[in-house]
Amino acid sequence: MKVSTLLTFLVLSVYASGCDVFRDDIAYSRFEKVEGRMWADTAEYFFSFPVRDTDQKYEVTGVVRYVPDFGFKNLPIGIVSEGADISNPRFETEVRNLSIEQDEAGAGSEHFVVREVRFVIEEGKTYDTPGIYTYSFRQLADTARIGGVAEVGLVVRKL
DSSP: OHHHHHHHHHHHHHHHHTSGGGOTTEEEEEEEEOGGGEEETTOEEEEEEEEOOTTOOEEEEEEEEEOTTOOOSEEEEEEEEEOSOTTSOOEEEEEEEEEOOTTOOOBSOTTSOBEEEEEEEEEEEOOSSSEEEEEEEEEOOSSSEEETEEEEEEEEEEO
């Protein structure tokens, strides 16, 4: 019994060391599952996180996780960022064209491979006021639904 407990602990420790959530420099990490792995052009994914320290610098990174049947080489994505000052709302929008490598190595077996593409939105970012900041993502492809997208996420790392 003790050997299996120790083995379970070791496996979980190794797994946790590779996850963003367990790193000290990660201020925020969240992923939203894409229903049916079909990202509709009407689906927008929102990620909100608190900022307390206005002197801290951050790297804000978007993540799209996809499976092998994802059929696109490029994925246009709309990014909206919203500031924390609700008395003076400020939105910034940006369009990125993500390059998807179909030959990237994935994790898992042949039937459960999930790949990801990460894209830095802001690097060395400081926030003017403490509060809640929000980023959102929407696919902007010419088709109404994109199949093969498993998750969309946001990772905010302290620099």
